[in-house]
Amino acid sequence: MSSSSNKPILVVAGVGNGHGTGASTAREFTKAGYRVALIARNAESLSALADEINNANGDAQAFPVTAYDHSTLHATFAAIRAHWPGAPLRVAVWNAGDAVWKPFLDITPEDVQKVSDTNVVGSFAFAREAILAFQDLELDEVGKRGALIFTSATAALRGNKTTSAFAAGKFALRALSQSLAKEFGPKNIHVSTAIIDGGILTDRSKARLGDKFDAYVKNEDVRLSPDSIAKSYLYLANQDRSAWTWELDLRPAHETW
């Protein structure tokens, strides 16, 4: 893809514990020749994923954070620049999520704070740092300065019985991404959002599904694979300016929406 001095950087925030979309995105972009900057609140899993990628001849660095706030993310992006001086940061993925699934009257002030921190405060801070990093870059081979991708969910489009907090957060994230796409498209910065319209197979699916988990694993048509989502993120990053996506919805073939 590029000579080693200008190999691009992917930054992904909300890497999780190594079994979901964040980790698959890091692995997929590594295969495509990117350096990968990994941001998450769980330092231990983050370091294990960085080791896994580096042991497979990739170039990953863990940047653990205690919170997704403005000053932390500002310092983290400065640390990424210092780690790979001069390398272009080309792709930024905001994958962080905190699912709150509760009837409205059970929702606590802490739940509201959590979804606000992830979907408003953190996403705004991350987007700002990504756009500042992209804006002075030369156009890349597909004619853009950078690509900012948000992981979203069905809850960004409609609320439901137990999703008042989760949906409020994902609606806000969608509004941010749509506004940024309009504002920064003319500056050749590609902003997109992926509506994940179904369950993603992660190690946490087991707790949610109980004895239905084994059938869920076996039946590829009822759940999304994080590796397949990651391939779509690489596709978004590679789209040229004549036909680029703002919103992409992804669902398994047999999803009964």
Ligand SMILES: NC(=O)c1ccc[n+]([C@@H]2O[C@H](COP(=O)([O-])OP(=O)(O)OC[C@H]3O[C@@H](n4cnc5c(N)ncnc54)[C@H](OP(=O)(O)O)[C@@H]3O)[C@@H](O)[C@H]2O)c1
């Ligand atoms: N899983 C689903 O079925 C599903 C469906 C639709 C949309 N989504 C969206 O997809 C994104 C997450 O992707 P993913 O589900 O494939 O998982 P993932 O990439 O592993 O990311 C998990 C996210 O949840 C956070 N998290 C909180 N508690 C956690 C725990 N005990 N173990 C691991 N992670 C924990 C992580 O925190 P850190 O910030 O520390 O990484 C990270 O932000 C979110 O934006 C979510 O809203 C998920």
